[in-house]
Amino acid sequence: MAGPGAALSPLLARAQSGERVAEELVQGRFGEVGTLRHLTVSAMPAAPAGVLLLLRDTSARLREEAALRASEEHMRSIVEISCDGYFFHDRGQFLEISPGLGRLLGYYETAELIGRNILDCVAPEFRAPARDVMERGVEAPYELAVLHRDGRRIPVEVMGRPATFQGRPVRMGAVWDVSVRKAAEERLMRMEHFRDQFLDAAGDGFKAPLQRLHCDVLALQHAGSLPEDLTEQVGRVGQGVRRVERLIRQLLDFTRSRLSNGLPVHPAPVHLGQLAERVVTDRRSAHPGRDLRLVTGGDLRGTWDGERLSQLMDSLVGNALHHGPVSSSVVLQVQGRWDGVTVQVHDPDCRVPPEYQGTLFEPFKHRAVCAADDGLGLSLFIVRQIALAHGGRISVESGAADGTRFIVWLPREDAPSTSGP
Secondary structure: OOOOHHHHHHHHHHHHOOOOEEEEEEEEEEOOOOEEEEEEEEEEEEOOOEEEEEEEEOHHHHHHHHHHHHHHHHHHHHHHHHOOEEEEEEOOEEEEEOHHHHHHHOOOOHHHOOOOEHHHHEOHHHHHHHHHHHHHOOOOOEEEEEEOOOOOEEEEEEEEEEEEEOOEEEEEEEEEEOHHHHHHHHHHHHHHHHHHHHHHHHHHHHHHHHHHHHHHHHHHHOOOOOOHHHHHHHHHHHHHHHHHHHHHHHHHHHHHHHHHOOOOOOOEEEEHHHHHHHHHHHHHHHOOOOEEEEEEEOOOEEEEOHHHHHHHHHHHHHHHHHHOOOOOEEEEEEEEOOOEEEEEEEEOOOOOOHHHHOOOOOOOOOHHHHOOOOOOOOHHHHHHHHHHHOOOEEEEEEEOOOEEEEEEEEEOOOOOOOOOO
8 A cells, every 4th residue: 555654654653652543544545546545543562562553444334424424414405395394213202303393393402302202292182193103104194283382283294204314224204384274274164164054044045935925826826716917917926936936046056066166966766757757747837838748768767866857857948948939849858778868858940059059058158049038047057067966968969950959968876977878
């Protein structure tokens, strides 16, 4: 080895003076190419008047330790950027805590937490599940509440991973403060609760007086002793009451679908053929001079929301009766298959302009074309929402040769919603 004399001379001198030199680190550029080496040197006196010199090259080990420290520091930097804080622990005891996590817990001197049990900083109701997660080495994120130094509970999300700390295997945990998200979720829940209460109260508040008006109108119509002009007026009042009832129901349905991202449905076993018969009977009573037909076939039993599907069929039939010529025939066809049911309403004498067909089911669009008799332009939008709530779909076909046909596909409960007619 060329040139080690200058680095070793002091150690040799100490050994010659009778001192035992043990495990002294010497570094320098040795050899012909001047490679930086790290040597561990031991020296001791040896007779007669000599020195026993032991050299061990630790360059590789020291390079590995330096690389490991650099890797750990790099990992700490990445984790500190990606979360609100992190910690290393060994069997539940803190080994290291990032400043961010210390601040989250109310400790600006993180050394106060080193050696303490992690569970001391966890809210009591979460200690048992947190202990289970640590013992099983779960790596999926989980939520709990930690205790601030002042006693406040702070909701956090934690994710653990195996890690290396000072050359030994331990666990590392990354922590995210989810207080803002939790507060937003609670506000949203309160808003949703208020929304549901408001819609239910509004529906019930309108429903009761309208039902009383409807009953009074029916009683007057069946009295049999009204003059002819009053009979006509009572009939118009009855029509107005029914129209107001439809308007209110559609506005509530529209609001509910917008706020809840869809209409709620309550499926139960129903027979669509029987529902269709009631819809046709009611519409024939309201339009005694119109040719309204019902065609059914196949298995029409299934699990759907009967009230909503009655509303769907009634809206489509009402739309056809309102916009088609008085002389035209409107056909309601309900056809069952093994995977679902097709509901069609056909008016051979009604046309929908091509430029309207792409936006026909949007709210408040083309009121003069597709608003049925409500005047709001909501009926077809709500029909589509009802179909979507059942996993189905609706389409329209309109042309000079065959008139206008609305087609609704409703899958059965156990059929995929992508099945087609």
